Amino acid sequence: MNRFTGKSVLVTGAGSGLGRAIALAFAAEGASVVAAGRTAASLDETVGLIETDGGTATAVTADVTESGQLQNLVHESVIRFGGLDIAVNNAGILRATVPVGEVSEEDWDMVLRTNVTGVWLAMKHEIAHMKENGGGTIVNISSNLGTHLRIPNAAAYITSKAAVSALTRAAALDHIHQGVRINAVSPGASAAPMSLRPGETEADRAERVKSENPLGRVAEAEEVAAAVLYLASPVAGAVVGADLVIDSGSSA
Numbered sequence: 263m264n265r266f267t268g269k270s271v272l273v274t275g276a277g278s279g280l281g282r283a284i285a286l287a288f289a290a291e292g293a294s295v296v297a298a299g300r301t302a303a304s305l306d307e308t309v310g311l312i313e314t315d316g317g318t319a320t321a322v323t324a325d326v327t328e329s330g331q332l333q334n335l336v337h338e339s340v341i342r343f344g345g346l347d348i349a350v351n352n353a354g355i356l357r358a359t360v361p362v363g364e365v366s367e368e369d370w371d372m373v374l375r376t377n378v379t380g381v382w383l384a385m386k387h388e389i390a391h392m393k394e395n396g397g398g399t400i401v402n403i404s405s406n407l408g409t410h411l412r413i414p415n416a417a418a419y420i421t422s423k424a425a426v427s428a429l430t431r432a433a434a435l436d437h438i439h440q441g442v443r444i445n446a447v448s449p450g451a452s453a454a455p456m457s458l459r460p461g462e463t464e465a466d467r468a469e470r471v472k473s474e475n476p477l478g479r480v481a482e483a484e485e486v487a488a489a490v491l492y493l494a495s496p497v498a499g500a501v502v503g504a505d506l507v508i509d510s511g512s513s514a
Contacts (some may be wrong), residue, residue: 263291264291264292265291265292265491265495265496266288266291266292266293266348266491266494266495267291267292267293268292269292269293269294269347269348270293270294270295270296270339270340270343270344270345270346270347270348271285271288271293271294271295271296271347271348271349271350271494272295272296272298272335272336272339272346272348272349272350272388273285273288273295273296273297273298273349273350273352274298274299274324274326274335274349274350274351274352274353274380274384275298275299275326275352275353275354275403276295276297276298276299276305276308276352277297277299277300277301277304277305277307277308278304278308278454278455279454279455279456279483280352280403280449280452280454280483280486280487281297281299281308281350281352281353282297282308282311282483283454283483283484283486283487284350284352284486284487284490284491285297285308285312285319286308286311286312286315286317286487287484287487287488287490287491288348288491288494289312289315289317289318289319290315290317291491293317293318293348294318294319294320294342294343295312295317295318295319295320296319296320296321296322296335296338296339296342296343297309297312297319297320297321297322298321298322298323298324298335298353299323299324299353300323300324300325301323302321302323305321305322305323306321308321309321320342320343322335322338322339322342326351326353326376326380326381326383326384327375327376327379327380327383328383329383329386329387332383332384332386332387333387335387336387336388336390336391340391345395346388346391346392346395346398347398347399348398348399348400348401348494349384349385349388349398349399349400349401350400350401350402350403350490350494351380351381351384351385351388351400351401351402351403352403353376353380353384354376354377354380354403354405354422354423355372355373355376355377356373356416356419356456357369357372357373357418357419359415359416359419360415361414361415361417362417365417365418369418370418373418373419373422374418374421374422374425376422377419377422377423377425377426378422378425378426378429381402381426381429382429385400385402385429385433385444388400389433389437389440389442392440392441392442393437393440393441393442396441397440397441397442397443398441398442398443399442399443399444399493399494400433400442400443400444400445401444401445401446401447401490401493401494402426402429402430402444402445402446402447403426403446403447403448403449403490404423404426404427404430404446404447404448404505405419405423405426405448405449405450406448406449406450406507406508406509406512406513407419407420407423407450408420408421408422408423408424408425408426408427408448409423409424409427409428409448409505410427410448410505410507410509410513411450411509411512411513423448426446427446427448427505430444430445430446430503430505431503431505434502434503435502435503438502438503443499443501443502444502444503445493445498445501445502445503445504445505445506446504446505446506447486447489447490447493447505447506447508448505448506448507448508448509449481449486449508449509450475450480450481450507450508450509450510450512450513451467451471451474451475451480451481451509451510451512452480452481452482452483452485452486452508453480453481453482453483454483457480467480468480471510474512475509475510475511475512476510476511476512476514477510477511478510479510480510481508481509481510485508486508489506489508492506493506
């Protein structure tokens with residue numbers, strides 16, 4: 263399919279994991295992709311993979327905790343590909359998993375600033391462009407942890423992702439009348455580095471999750487990407503403020 267031919271797409275956190283899979287999936291369907299993140303080398307790898315497959319992409323380094331860098335990121339996306347039609351706010355972090363009373367103030371602040379404020383700042387600048395240029399579509403990457411599911415020893419991450427789910431719905435209501443359609447995808451454990459426990463291999467993870475979720479396996483990164491592409495596509499034109507959970511049944 264070529265659902266996104268002629269469209270420009272910005273993906274944050276595109277240097278690895280789900281962000282890279284999402285960037286590759288959009289490029290494979292004809293989009294021109296801006297791969298954004300903090301590390302130039304990993305972004306260049308993503309761009310290289312896209313170009314090897316015949317796609318079009320460019321890399322822009324940006325830290326989502328810095329408003330000025332995000333404003334520049336949107337500007338660069340528009341300059342390089344003539345506009346910004348779709349944005350996927352995927353960048354996020356997970357810090358040490360400890361009980362609430364043992365979370366350091368530094369870890370708490372960094373997780374919330376990256377995962378929540380970073381998404382808000384990104385949307386702020388994306389929306390500013392889109393509403394003045396015919397509209398657009400935004401997909402935020404949240405998590406099944408938060409609104410949908412809680413586990414011990416992950417309070418900062420859970421709080422941040424519950425906030426992303428709520429922020430997505432609020433933004434969707436605020437801006438749909440301006441032609442900006444906003445939704446979220448909430449993955450569970452997926453075939454990405456973040457779902458590996460310390461010292462765990464992919465084979466170890468596969469064995470562990472056999473008994474941890476109803477499906478008995480993690481979601482493939484491509485399955486999560488497919489959900490993002492659906493929400494960004496015209497066939498989801500009436501989907502506004504949705505939070506699509508892709509977690510192998512863990513929160514069912």
